[in-house]
Structure formats: C-alpha cells, structure tokens
Amino acid sequence: MRARTRETLQDRIIALIHERRLAPGALMPTEPQLMDLLGASRNSVREAIRALQALGIVEIRHGFGTFVGHAPLDVLSPSLTFRVRTRPGHGVRALHDLVAVREILETGLIGSVARDISEARLAALDALVTAMERDKEADRAFHSLLYESCNNELVLQLIGLFWDVYHEVEPALGPPEDRASDIVANHRRIVEALRNRDGSGAQEAMRLHFRDVKARIARAERWLDEAGQQPA
Amino acid sequence: MRARTRETLQDRIIALIHERRLAPGALMPTEPQLMDLLGASRNSVREAIRALQALGIVEIRHGFGTFVGHAPLDVLSPSLTFRVRTRPGHGVRALHDLVAVREILETGLIGSVARDISEARLAALDALVTAMERDKEADRAFHSLLYESCNNELVLQLIGLFWDVYHEVEPALGPPEDRASDIVANHRRIVEALRNRDGSGAQEAMRLHFRDVKARIARAERWLDEAGQQPA
DNA sequence: CGGCATTTGTCCGTATGTATA
DNA sequence: ATATACATACGGACAAATGCC
Numbered sequence: 001m002r003a004r005t006r007e008t009l010q011d012r013i014i015a016l017i018h019e020r021r022l023a024p025g026a027l028m029p030t031e032p033q034l035m036d037l038l039g040a041s042r043n044s045v046r047e048a049i050r051a052l053q054a055l056g057i058v059e060i061r062h063g064f065g066t067f068v069g070h071a072p073l074d075v076l077s078p079s080l081t082f083r084v085r086t087r088p089g090h091g092v093r094a095l096h097d098l099v100a101v102r103e104i105l106e107t108g109l110i111g112s113v114a115r116d117i118s119e120a121r122l123a124a125l126d127a128l129v130t131a132m133e134r135d136k137e138a139d140r141a142f143h144s145l146l147y148e149s150c151n152n153e154l155v156l157q158l159i160g161l162f163w164d165v166y167h168e169v170e171p172a173l174g175p176p177e178d179r180a181s182d183i184v185a186n187h188r189r190i191v192e193a194l195r196n197r198d199g200s201g202a203q204e205a206m207r208l209h210f211r212d213v214k215a216r217i218a219r220a221e222r223w224l225d226e227a228g229q230q231p232a
Numbered sequence: 233m234r235a236r237t238r239e240t241l242q243d244r245i246i247a248l249i250h251e252r253r254l255a256p257g258a259l260m261p262t263e264p265q266l267m268d269l270l271g272a273s274r275n276s277v278r279e280a281i282r283a284l285q286a287l288g289i290v291e292i293r294h295g296f297g298t299f300v301g302h303a304p305l306d307v308l309s310p311s312l313t314f315r316v317r318t319r320p321g322h323g324v325r326a327l328h329d330l331v332a333v334r335e336i337l338e339t340g341l342i343g344s345v346a347r348d349i350s351e352a353r354l355a356a357l358d359a360l361v362t363a364m365e366r367d368k369e370a371d372r373a374f375h376s377l378l379y380e381s382c383n384n385e386l387v388l389q390l391i392g393l394f395w396d397v398y399h400e401v402e403p404a405l406g407p408p409e410d411r412a413s414d415i416v417a418n419h420r421r422i423v424e425a426l427r428n429r430d431g432s433g434a435q436e437a438m439r440l441h442f443r444d445v446k447a448r449i450a451r452a453e454r455w456l457d458e459a460g461q462q463p464a
Numbered sequence: 465c466g467g468c469a470t471t472t473g474t475c476c477g478t479a480t481g482t483a484t485a
Numbered sequence: 486a487t488a489t490a491c492a493t494a495c496g497g498a499c500a501a502a503t504g505c506c
Binding site for chain 1: 242246249250254255256275278279280282283284285286287288289300302303305307308310311312314315317318320326329330332333336337339340341382384385386387390
C-alpha cells in the first residue's frame with residue numbers, strides 16, 4: 001500500500017503543480033511542506049523530486065529552493081547517449097538509427113524553410129558555415145538557426161538533442177578521415193539552395209550531407225570490428 | 233565539494249556500468265555494494281538510482297534487485313505531457329508543435345515504406361483500420377506497424393511516444409466533433425496508396441490525415457478560449 | 465505451505481554546506 | 486559578518502517485497 005503511494009508520489013507532485021496552476025519558473029513548496037502535503041517522509045519526497053528533476057519537471061537550486069521546470073528535451077541526453085553506448089556492437093546500429101531520424105526531420109523541414117527565409121538569416125548562416133572549420137559548435141548553431149523560422153520549439157529541441165548525442169559518442173567512432181572542407185562544402189550547398197528559394201535542391205543538399213555522416217558511421221563499423229578482434 | 237560529488241554520482245554509476253560492460257537486463261550491484269564502491273551513503277546512492285530510473289537507465293524491482301535498463305524513449309512521456317500541460321494557453325501551441333513533428337516524421341517515412349511493403353503487412357494494416365472504429369489502440373498499432381519495415385527502433389519509439397502524449401492530452405481538447413468514419417477513411421486511403429506502391433500518394437494521404445488532426449486542435453483552441461472567458 | 469535470507473522501501477534524527485537578506 | 490532558510494549529506498533502524506529452500 002505504501003509501495004503504491006510511493007510509486008505515485010511523483011504523480012501526486014505533478015498533480016499538485018497542475019492544481020495550483022504553477023507555471024514553469026514558479027516556486028515549489030519546500031520539502032517540509034511537501035512532506036506535510038503528501039504525508040511522506042523527507043527521504044521519500046526527496047527521491048520523488050530527484051526523479052522529477054531528472055525529467056526536467058522541476059529544477060533545484062541549491063540553498064534557494066525548488067522550482068517548476070520547463071521540461072526541455074535535453075534531459076533525455078544522458079538516456080539516449082546511454083542507449084547508444086550499451087547497444088551490442090558498440091551501438092553503431094543505434095547511432096545509425098539516430099542519424100536517420102535527424103535526416104528525416106531535417107529534410108522534411110528544409111522545404112518549408114526555403115520558401116520564406118530572410119536575407120539576414122541567410123547571411124548569418126553563411127557566417128556560421130565559415131566558422132564551422134574552427135568551431136564545432138558553429139555546426140550545432142547552424143542546424144538550430146536553420147529551423148528557427150518554423151516557430152516550433154519542439155523541433156528545435158529535438159534537433160539539438162540529436163546533435164548533442166551524436167557528437168558526444170562521435171569520438172568513439174575512431175579517426176575521422178573526413179576533411180572538414182567537405183563538411184563545409186555540404187553546408188554551403190544547403191545555403192546556396194536556400195538563397196535560390198530551391199526547396200527540393202535544399203532537400204537534396206541535406207541528403208548529401210547526411211550521406212557523408214552515414215558513410216562515416218559505416219566506416220566506423222568496419223573499423224570497430226577489426227579493432228574488436230584484438231582486445232583493447 | 234560534496235555537492236559536485238552528488239551531481240556526478242549518477243554519472244559515476246553510469247561509468248561503472250560501462251566499465252563492467254553491463255548490458256541492458258544485467259544485474260546491478262546492490263545498494264550496500266554501491267555505497268562501498270562510490271563511497272557514499274545509502275540515501276545518496278538511492279537518490280542517484282532514482283534519477284537513473286526516471287531516465288530508464290536502470291530498472292528497480294522491489295525486494296529483488298536493480299537492473300540495467302534499456303533506456304526506452306517512453307520515459308519521456310511524463311515530461312512531454314507535463315510540458316504540453318504547463319504551456320500557457322492550455323498548451324495548445326505545444327500540442328500543435330508535437331503533431332507537426334509527427335507529420336514530418338510520418339510523411340518522411342511513408343515514402344520508403346511504399347517501396348517494399350509485403351502483402352501480409354498490408355492485410356494486417358487493413359485489419360487494424362477496420363478495428364479502429366471500436367478500439368482506439370488499433371490506431372496506435374497501425375502507426376507502429378506502418379514503420380516496422382524501416383528497422384529503426386528509435387523511429388518506432390519516437391512515434392509511439394508522440395502518439396501516447398497526444399492521446400493523453402487529447403481529452404482536454406473538448407468534444408471531438410470528429411466522425412470516426414472520417415479517421416477510418418483517412419487511414420484507408422493511406423493503405424490503398426501503399427497497395428499501389430504509390431509513395432507520393434501515400435505521403436499526400438498522410439498529410440490529409442494530419443490536416444484533420446490539426447483542424448481538431450485549431451477548433452479546440454477556439455473552444456478553450458471561449459470556455460476560458462467563463463471561469464470553470 | 466511456512467520460514468529464511470536478500471534486497472529494496474520508508475522513516476527518523478542530525479550535521480553540514482550554501483545562498484539570500 | 487551574522488542570521489535565517491533551505492538544500493545536501495550521513496547513519497541507523499524498521500517495514501515490505503521477492504526468491505528460495
């Protein structure tokens with residue numbers, strides 16, 4: 001009976017947030033208050049809050065208080081990274097799946113972007129492409145800026161999440177072999193197609209970009225297989 | 233300093249899983265063992281494990297043990313649902329974003345499905361469409377079965393996740409107004425296009441399906457605005 | 465079926481670190 | 486600099502669930 005209560009303790013806290021109409025950023029009741037409201041001990045409350053924190057539903061600020069969170073998607077980053085790393089075969093398969101999803105999303109979005117992108121944004125994209133050779137973060141900013149005009153927060157966070165996970169496990173794929181100039185050229189092709197308001201051209205350029213990414217993964221699969229023969 | 237240790241405690245447990253090459257389903261060290269390995273108290277260990285459980289990285293079975301988890305995407309379901317519910321304006325905007333992502337994913341995938349779908353699978357889809365009038369779950373099964381041939385576990389879980397979140401919040405949208413026959417007709421059109429190996433036709437049918445879903449959300453937005461005038 | 469060991473669940477009390485005022 | 490409020494951490498104890506003999 002207590003077990004059922006404990007399992008729904010997180011849900012009861014969530015329900016409490018909804019009942020009180022607490023918006024993201026609002027201050028949560030303190031732990032003693034929650035102990036009283038939920039009829040649970042400090043430890044149980046703390047464990048429930050920890051779980052909610054891991055999901056981004058609450059945010060804890062040390063020595064200050066607990067706040068309602070915005071539940072951003074990047075809370076999934078550890079989980080997705082773990083997922084890729086624990087799949088058999090070094091998770092190359094899982095990584096391929098992840099890149100495939102990125103490709104579907106981005107090729108599906110780029111079409112509508114081509115219709116109404118501003119000159120200012122195109123210039124900003126140009127700047128990011130040139131910065132891409134030195135700064136890896138420019139690549140992330142590029143893919144984010146690209147879809148900002150969609151006014152879809154979920155899409156932006158999804159793409160950011162997948163980018164983060166990929167580039168976190170990417171070093172484990174072995175030596176790059178990719179010339180940075182090729183990556184830059186792929187991205188420049190995308191911008192050029194957008195400048196010409198060529199939606200299908202932009203889609204094709206995006207597919208070329210991901211073709212190279214997937215080729216890197218395929219090479220890594222062979223590389224890891226060979227390395228796997230010899231114990232590390 | 234202790235605070236930093238605590239924040240990395242989850243990471244240290246994850247690192248421990250990787251070092252020991254523990255695969256999903258494997259038995260984790262017990263809490264006393266983790267206390268010893270990590271040099272932390274039981275409460276700290278438990279809180280870290282709770283957070284990992286919320287992310288699907290470990291699974292806890294009361295009275296038995298803790299196991300390495302599979303980190304399925306549906307751990308995000310509470311977070312995404314919360315996100316939609318706490319957005320201002322009853323989260324209709326967030327729900328629209330979610331459906332938009334579903335549309336991009338499914339229209340992007342359906343093209344490749346049309347090329348190599350088997351007759352057996354088409355028959356199964358037919359059966360699900362007819363079952364759709366009575367059983368809501370048939371709709372979920374339909375969209376899952378549709379993309380099974382992609383061999384992309386991540387895609388399947390993503391689509392399932394979005395379906396779950398949408399249908400969990402959907403009742404709050406007010407009276408349906410949708411004739412179930414329309415939904416069935418939309419799905420039947422998709423299957424017919426697939427049977428004809430018509431990829432772009434299937435894409436168009438999928439877009440029609442989501443056009444109706446988005447129309448329902450738009451109606452709900454007006455409905456909730458009117459209802460919002462009068463305090464509930 | 466019952467009893468036993470193991471493991472997780474809950475709770476209490478207390479001490480410490482941290483941020484705000 | 487002090488005080489307060491809060492989160493963080495620790496240790497010990499008992500309850501509940503599970504698997505096994």
